[in-house]
Amino acid sequence: MKMSAVLPAARERRAGQWRARLRGNGLTIAASAFLVCLVLVAIFAPLLTSADPILINAVNRLKAPSAQFWFGADTMGRDLFARVVYGARTSLVVGVVAAGASLLLGLLIGLVCGYFPIVDSVLMRVMDGIMSIPSIVFAVALVAITGANLVTVLLAIVLPEFPRVVRLVRGLILSLRNEAYVEAAVSLATPAWRILLSHMLPNTLAPLIVQGSFILASAILTEAVMSFLGVGLPPEVPSWGNIIADGRSYFQLRPGLVFFPGIPLALTVLAINLIGDALRDALDPKLARRG
Amino acid sequence: MTEINANADVLRIEGLTVALKQSGTPVIDDISFGVRAGETLCLVGESGSGKSVTSLAVMGLLDPAALEVAGGRITVDGADVLSAGAEELRRMRASRMSMVFQEPMTALNPVEKVGAQVEEVLRVHGEGNAASRRRRVLEMFEAVRLPNPERIHASYPHELSGGQRQRIVISMALIMNPKLLIADEPTTALDVTTQRQILLLISELQQRFGTAVLFITHDFGVVSEIADRIVVMNRGRTVEIGSRTDVLSNPQADYTRMLASAVPSLVPPQRPASTDPEVLSVSNLAMSYKVGDLFSPRPPVHALKATDMSLRRGEILGIVGESGSGKTTLARCITRLIRPSDGSIVLDGVDISRLGETALRPHRRRLQVVFQDPFRSLNARKRVRDIVVEGMLNFGTPKSEAYERAAVLLERVGLSRDMLMRFPHQFSGGQRQRICIARALALDPDVLVADESVSALDVSVQKQVLELLRGICDERGVGILFITHDLRVAAQICDRIAVMRDGQVVEAGTAHAVLATPEHSYTRELIAAAPGRDWDFANFRPYGQPA
Numbered sequence: 001m002k003m004s005a006v007l008p009a010a011r012e013r014r015a016g017q018w019r020a021r022l023r024g025n026g027l028t029i030a031a032s033a034f035l036v037c038l039v040l041v042a043i044f045a046p047l048l049t050s051a052d053p054i055l056i057n058a059v060n061r062l063k064a065p066s067a068q069f070w071f072g073a074d075t076m077g078r079d080l081f082a083r084v085v086y087g088a089r090t091s092l093v094v095g096v097v098a099a100g101a102s103l104l105l106g107l108l109i110g111l112v113c114g115y116f117p118i119v120d121s122v123l124m125r126v127m128d129g130i131m132s133i134p135s136i137v138f139a140v141a142l143v144a145i146t147g148a149n150l151v152t153v154l155l156a157i158v159l160p161e162f163p164r165v166v167r168l169v170r171g172l173i174l175s176l177r178n179e180a181y182v183e184a185a186v187s188l189a190t191p192a193w194r195i196l197l198s199h200m201l202p203n204t205l206a207p208l209i210v211q212g213s214f215i216l217a218s219a220i221l222t223e224a225v226m227s228f229l230g231v232g233l234p235p236e237v238p239s240w241g242n243i244i245a246d247g248r249s250y251f252q253l254r255p256g257l258v259f260f261p262g263i264p265l266a267l268t269v270l271a272i273n274l275i276g277d278a279l280r281d282a283l284d285p286k287l288a289r290r291g
Numbered sequence: 292m293t294e295i296n297a298n299a300d301v302l303r304i305e306g307l308t309v310a311l312k313q314s315g316t317p318v319i320d321d322i323s324f325g326v327r328a329g330e331t332l333c334l335v336g337e338s339g340s341g342k343s344v345t346s347l348a349v350m351g352l353l354d355p356a357a358l359e360v361a362g363g364r365i366t367v368d369g370a371d372v373l374s375a376g377a378e379e380l381r382r383m384r385a386s387r388m389s390m391v392f393q394e395p396m397t398a399l400n401p402v403e404k405v406g407a408q409v410e411e412v413l414r415v416h417g418e419g420n421a422a423s424r425r426r427r428v429l430e431m432f433e434a435v436r437l438p439n440p441e442r443i444h445a446s447y448p449h450e451l452s453g454g455q456r457q458r459i460v461i462s463m464a465l466i467m468n469p470k471l472l473i474a475d476e477p478t479t480a481l482d483v484t485t486q487r488q489i490l491l492l493i494s495e496l497q498q499r500f501g502t503a504v505l506f507i508t509h510d511f512g513v514v515s516e517i518a519d520r521i522v523v524m525n526r527g528r529t530v531e532i533g534s535r536t537d538v539l540s541n542p543q544a545d546y547t548r549m550l551a552s553a554v555p556s557l558v559p560p561q562r563p564a565s566t567d568p569e570v571l572s573v574s575n576l577a578m579s580y581k582v583g584d585l586f587s588p589r590p591p592v593h594a595l596k597a598t599d600m601s602l603r604r605g606e607i608l609g610i611v612g613e614s615g616s617g618k619t620t621l622a623r624c625i626t627r628l629i630r631p632s633d634g635s636i637v638l639d640g641v642d643i644s645r646l647g648e649t650a651l652r653p654h655r656r657r658l659q660v661v662f663q664d665p666f667r668s669l670n671a672r673k674r675v676r677d678i679v680v681e682g683m684l685n686f687g688t689p690k691s692e693a694y695e696r697a698a699v700l701l702e703r704v705g706l707s708r709d710m711l712m713r714f715p716h717q718f719s720g721g722q723r724q725r726i727c728i729a730r731a732l733a734l735d736p737d738v739l740v741a742d743e744s745v746s747a748l749d750v751s752v753q754k755q756v757l758e759l760l761r762g763i764c765d766e767r768g769v770g771i772l773f774i775t776h777d778l779r780v781a782a783q784i785c786d787r788i789a790v791m792r793d794g795q796v797v798e799a800g801t802a803h804a805v806l807a808t809p810e811h812s813y814t815r816e817l818i819a820a821a822p823g824r825d826w827d828f829a830n831f832r833p834y835g836q837p838a
Contacts, residue, residue, distance in 0.1 A: 180668035187626050188682035189655035
C-alpha cells in the first residue's frame with residue numbers, strides 16, 4: 001500500500017506531492033474550509049453584525065434567540081451573536097500571535113543551541129527551568145502582578161510553549177550537524193551563520209510548521225481556559241472563554257450561552273489539529289527526503 | 292528430457308518477468324536459469340540489475356503493491372512459488388527455501404535473545420519440544436562455528452560482532468535444512484577478514500547439507516572464490532550464463548568483459564615515486580574520547596593512537612583498515628572536522644592542529660574532503676552550480692567568475708556544463724561523487740582527503756572515479772589521502788599505503804612493497820582475505836598462468 005502511494009508521487013515535484021496528499025483527504029478539506037470561513041468571519045465581523053459586542057443593556061438580559069438576537073442575549077443584555085463573532089477575532093489573534101512568537105523565539109534559540117555546544121549547555125538548563133513552571137500558576141501570578149490584558153495572556157501562553165520548540169529545533173540541528181553536506185560546508189570554510197541559514201534552516205521548516213499548528217490549537221484553548229478562570233482577558237472583551245464563563249451560571253436556563261461559543265471553540269481546535277495531522281503526514285521527512 | 296532437468300534443479304526459474312505495477316515497465320525481463328543441489332550459483336550485477344528482485348520473487352516476498360509477476364514460472368524443489376498462497380509460502384520458507392540478507396543487525400530482533408529467535412523458526416514450523424529445539428539450535432550454532440554456543444544462545448544481537456550476527460542469521464536460515472539458500476550480498480556489510488570466514492562457512496555448510504545456494508553479489512572477486520556457475524545480469528536481463536571458468540576466462544558478452552575487467556586487482560601498477568616536496572606532515576596525532584560521565588567515569592576510548600605520516604604533492608597515500616581501525620578518525624582530525632587531542636598536523640609549514648575556527652579559515656581551502664555517501668554529501672535543496680561555487684564565494688571570488696569556473700570544473704570531472712542548474716537527485720551515485728570532487732577542487736586545494744569515496748559505487752563506476760582522482764592528482768599536483776577498507780582499490784590507485792588497526796598504523800610503505808612483501812601479520816591477513824586475489828580479471832586468467 002505504502003509503495004503505491006510513493007511511486008507516482010516520487011515523479012512529481014515535492015511541493016506538488018504534499019499538496020496532492022492534502023487534497024486527497026475529505027476531513028482535511030472540511031477542516032480547511034471551516035478555518036477559511038472562520039478567518040473571514042473574524043476579518044469581516046463588523047459586516048456580519050451591526051450590534052456592539054460590549055454594549056450593556058439590562059433590558060435585553062438573557063433574552064432567548066430571536067430575529068434581532070440570533071443567539072439571544074447574555075447576562076448583561078449584550079448580543080451573543082456579536083460576541084461570538086468578535087470572539088473569533090480574539091481567539092485567532094491570540095492563537096496566531098502566540099504560535100508565531102513561540103516558533104520565532106524557539107527557532108532562534110534552538111538554532112544557536114544546536115550549533116554552539118557551549119551556549120547549548122547553559123541555555124538548555126534555562127529552558128529546563130522554564131519548562132518546570134506550571135503554566136496556570138504562572139498565569140495567575142502574572143495577572144496578579146500586572147492585571148489581565150492581552151500581553152499577559154500572550155506571555156502566559158508563549159513562555160511555557162517556546163522551550164518545546166527550542167528542543168525540537170535543537171534536536172533537528174544536532175542531527176543535521178552530522179550530515180555529510182554540512183561537514184562539507186564546514187571544510188569549505190562556510191561561516192557558521194551561513195551554514196545555519198542556508199543548509200540547516202530550510203530542513204527544520206517542515207517539522208516546525210507541523211509543530212506550529214499544534215501550538216496554535218493549544219494557544220486558542222489555553223486563552224479560553226484562562227479567560228474562563230478569570231485570569232485571561234478582561235471580562236468585557238468578547239472572547240469565547242469569557243462568554244462561556246459569563247454564561248455558565250445560567251447554563252440550565254439558557255444552554256445556548258455556553259454552547260454558542262463552546263461549539264465554534266471545539267470545532268476550531270479540532271480543525272487545526274486535523275490540518276496539523278495532515279501536514280505531518282504530508283511533510284513526513286521519510287517520504288520527502290529524496291523526492 | 293526437460294522433465295529430468297527440471298527434477299535435477301532445486302530452483303528453476305523459467306521466463307520470469309516482473310514489472311512495476313504502476314507503469315508496467317519490466318524490472319526483470321524474461322530470465323531463466325536453474326540451481327542444482329549442492330551447487331553455488333552466483334547472480335552478479337550492478338545496482339539496478341534486478342538481482343535482488345529476482346531473489347525476492349523466489350522467496351515470494353515481492354511487494355504486491357509495487358511489483359507484479361507478469362509471466363514465467365518459479366519452482367523450488369518441484370513446488371510452484373508463484374501460484375502458492377500466503378499460508379503455503381509461509382510453510383515453504385525455512386523448510387524448502389530460506390534467505391540471508393545483507394545487514395545482519397536489521398534481520399534480527401534487537402530486544403530478543405538470539406537463541407530464542409532461532410528456536411522460534413522451529414517452533415512456528417511445529418518442530419519438536421522446547422528441550423529438543425534448544426538442543427538443535429545449540430548444535431546449529433556449533434555448526435556455524437560460533438564460540439561458546441551456550442553463552443551466545445543467551446545473548447542479544449548488540450552483544451555480538453557483525454560476523455557473529457551473520458552466523459546467527461545463517462544458522463536461522465539453515466536450521467530447517469532447506470533445499471535452497473538465497474544469500475543476498477551476505478558479506479557486503481562485513482569486514483574483509485570476516486567476509487572470508489563467512490564465505491568459507493557457507494561453502495562448508497553447503498557441502499555438509501547438500502544445499503543449493505543462490506548467491507547474489509556485485510563483487511566478481513567473491514564470485515571467483517565461491518561460484519560453480521555464474522549468471523550475469525544487467526538491467527533486468529541475463530547477459531551471460533556459464534560455469535565459473537567459462538565466464539571468467541572467456542566472457543562472451545561485452546558487459547561481462549567490462550564488469551570483470553573493472554574489478555581492481557591486488558597487483559599495483561608500476562608508477563614512479565613522487566619526488567615533489569612534502570605538503571602535509573602528521574606527527575603523534577591522537578584522538579581519544581571521554582566516555583561515561585562525572586558520576587561513573589570510565590577510561591577514555593583511544594580512537595587514534597599516536598600516528599605519524601606524511602604526504603607529498605602529486606602523491607596518493609592510501610590508509611587501509613577495517614571498521615574501528617581509526618582511519619576515519621584520522622581523516623576527520625586532518626580535515627579538522629574534529630580537534631585532535633594530541634599531536635600536530637603541519638600543512639605546508641603551518642601547524643593547524645590547534646587553530647581556532649577563525650584562524651583555521653584561510654587553511655581550510657587548502658584541505659578538501661570527498662565523503663563516502665554521495666547521497667548525503669550534497670544538500671538536496673541546492674542546485675549543482677550553487678553547491679560547486681559555495682567555497683569560492685566564501686573566499687570572495689566574484690559570482691560571475693565562480694559560475695564560469697564551476698562550469699569548467701564540471702567538465703573536468705566528466706559532466707557537462709548544462710547540468711549546472713540541476714538538483715542532486717537528478718544524478719546517479721557516480722555523477723554525484725563527481726560533483727563532490729568538483730566542489731572540492733573549486734578551492735584549488737593542496738590536499739584532498741577521500742574518505743571511502745568510491746565504496747558506495749558500482750565497480751564500473753568506481754573504476755572511472757578512481758581514474759578521475761588519479762588524473763587530478765597527476766595534473767594538479769594535489770596530494771590525496773585515500774581512505775578505504777578495500778585493499779584492492781588501494782592497490783590500484785595509491786603510491787604508498789599505510790595499514791591501520793586498532794587506531795595505529797601497523798605497516799606503511801610503497802604500494803608495491805606493502806602488497807608484495809608485507810611484513811606485519813595483519814597485512815598478510817588482509818591480503819589473504821581480499822576476494823578474488825588469485826584471479827587476474829584484467830587478463831581473464833588466474834595469476835601465474837602464462838598468457
